Amino acid sequence: MKAVKKGRKVAKKVAKKVTRKATQLKKKVSKGKDKLQSKLKKETGKMQKVIAEKEALIKKLKGQLAEKGKAIKETPKGLLEKAKESLVEWKGKADAEVKKLAVQKDTLVERLKKELADKENMIRQSEKTLKEAMEMAGKEVSAIREKTNQTLSEWRGKAETEYKKLREELESKSQTLSAKVKELDEYRKAVESKIAALQAKAKERPGRVITQEKERTGLVTFKGNPMTLVGEEVKVGDRAPNFQVVDNAMQPATLDSFKGKVKIISSVPSLDTPVCDMETRRFNEEAGKLPDKVAVLTISMDLPFAQKRWCAAAGVEKVKTLSDYQNRSFGCAYGVLIKELKLLARAVFIVDEQDMVRYVEIVPEMTKEPDYDRVLNAVKALL
Numbered sequence: 001m002k003a004v005k006k007g008r009k010v011a012k013k014v015a016k017k018v019t020r021k022a023t024q025l026k027k028k029v030s031k032g033k034d035k036l037q038s039k040l041k042k043e044t045g046k047m048q049k050v051i052a053e054k055e056a057l058i059k060k061l062k063g064q065l066a067e068k069g070k071a072i073k074e075t076p077k078g079l080l081e082k083a084k085e086s087l088v089e090w091k092g093k094a095d096a097e098v099k100k101l102a103v104q105k106d107t108l109v110e111r112l113k114k115e116l117a118d119k120e121n122m123i124r125q126s127e128k129t130l131k132e133a134m135e136m137a138g139k140e141v142s143a144i145r146e147k148t149n150q151t152l153s154e155w156r157g158k159a160e161t162e163y164k165k166l167r168e169e170l171e172s173k174s175q176t177l178s179a180k181v182k183e184l185d186e187y188r189k190a191v192e193s194k195i196a197a198l199q200a201k202a203k204e205r206p207g208r209v210i211t212q213e214k215e216r217t218g219l220v221t222f223k224g225n226p227m228t229l230v231g232e233e234v235k236v237g238d239r240a241p242n243f244q245v246v247d248n249a250m251q252p253a254t255l256d257s258f259k260g261k262v263k264i265i266s267s268v269p270s271l272d273t274p275v276c277d278m279e280t281r282r283f284n285e286e287a288g289k290l291p292d293k294v295a296v297l298t299i300s301m302d303l304p305f306a307q308k309r310w311c312a313a314a315g316v317e318k319v320k321t322l323s324d325y326q327n328r329s330f331g332c333a334y335g336v337l338i339k340e341l342k343l344l345a346r347a348v349f350i351v352d353e354q355d356m357v358r359y360v361e362i363v364p365e366m367t368k369e370p371d372y373d374r375v376l377n378a379v380k381a382l383l
Contacts, residue, residue, distance in 0.1 A: 008148060015141055025130050036119045040112050047108055054101050061094050213332050220338070220345050222366045229345060229362075231335035236360055240351040241333035245299060245322040248308040253322055255355060261295045262382050263351040264375065267336050267344040268300045269366060271310045271321070275346075276300070279369050280319055286376060287318035293353075294379060301325050301343050336362065346370065350378050358382060 065087055216229045234241065240263075242255045255263075266283055268276040280298050287296040299322045300307070307321040324330045324344065331337030336345040348370045350359035359378040363370050 015137060017137075022130050022134060025126055028126075032119060032122070036116060040116065043108060043112055047105060051101065051105070054097060058094055058098070061090055065090060213337075214335075215339060216335065219362055220364055220366060222338075222341065224365075227341070227345070227366070228339040229335055230337040230339050231332040233335050234333075234349065234357055234360060236357055238357045240349070240355045240357050243324075243330040243333045244327065245324050245330055246304050246326060247320070247322055248304050248311070250304055255351070258295045258297070259355070260353055261293050262353060262379060263349075264294065264296045264379060265334075265349040265351065266296070266298045266370070267330070267334070267347045267349075268298060269338075269341070269343040269346065270300055271298075271302050271307060275367055275369060277310075277314070279346075280316060280321070281314060282369075282372060284314075284316045284319040286372070290379065291383065293383070295320065297322055299324050299330050299344065301328075301331075348375050350375065350382070352382050 068087055213230045214232055216231075216233065217226065219229055220227045240255060244252055244254050247253045264283065264287075266279065268279060270276055271280060283296050283298065287294070290296070296319045298319050301324055302310075302321075303325055304323045307323055311317070311319075311321055322330075328337050328342075331344050334347070334349060336347045337343075338345055346363040346366050346368070348359070348361045349357060352358050359375065361370050361375065
């Protein structure tokens with residue numbers, strides 16, 4: 001379509017240029033013709049003035065000659081002869097002057113005729129050039145029009161082919177998408193059914209799980225209120241307990257899933273709270289500065305769907321979020337499950353490549369953040 005527009009634009013430009021040039025040439029020819037006619041008229045007037053002056057002079061000479069003849073008749077014979085000689089002399093001069101004027105007149109007329117012929121020839125040449133230029137412009141415009149029509153036809157054919165291809169692809173993708181939507185809907189129903197079953201199962205287990213584990217008090221508070229931690233205390237130098245949690249894709253993950261890496265394990269109450277949000281964003285930022293051999297994990301009781309949604313909204317990609325909602329496996333194994341809230345306490349554990357615990361920090365007040373500098377220094381000491 002751009003080629004068509006460009007062709008039309010060029011054709012208009014050429015036609016406009018030829019028209020302008022023809023107009024200028026006509027003006028020039030007309031101006032030259034008027035100038036020549038004016039000059040011819042001027043020269044003719046001048047010549048007529050000269051002839052009139054000469055005729056007046058001849059008339060004057062004739063008058064003088066008549067007076068001389070009259071005087072001669074009244075004078076003696078000698079004076080008569082002398083007058084005749086003067087008369088002959090004056091007549092010769094007059095004839096010579098008349099001949100000279102006639103020659104000048106003929107010369108001027110010939111010169112003017114020649115100039116007029118040259119101007120007419122130039123006008124004919126100009127008209128011929130103008131005609132040739134207009135014919136050439138017409139041919140160029142016709143060629144451009146033909147090329148433009150051909151290009152337009154080609155583009156129309158390509159557009160129709162492309163439209164047909166895109167329509168076929170769209171129909172194919174629509175069918176595929178419909179199948180995917182149906183498949184996802186079936187998967188969603190299966191997941192919702194599984195979640196409902198797990199939630200029902202989880203409601204039956206809390207009391208039994210908590211009563212079977214050791215309880216510890218005086219370690220953490222929530223907004224100043226003392227909380228009870230369930231599970232054995234994990235100390236520096238201990239072998240890190242294994243655990244089983246669920247990732248954002250509802251797939252199981254354990255400590256062995258990160259074997260051979262230094263692991264920063266951060267437990268938080270919920271990603272949808274301000275402090276947990278800030279903490280996880282900070283660890284995500286620091287994770288981008290650490291080597292690939294360091295895995296940064298954040299574990300909470302949030303459902304995997306909520307964790308996935310939060311990560312997408314916050315732009316968190318370096319931290320791997322895991323959910324302990326099914327069995328409270330991590331909370332009980334690391335002694336950070338809060339009995340009263342059924343949430344995880346705020347804590348940070350660092351486990352080396354051999355799965356030995358190298359750093360432990362349980363934040364006393366759950367609304368406070370951990371000591372990031374101490375955590376990072378402890379990790380760097382292992383690299």
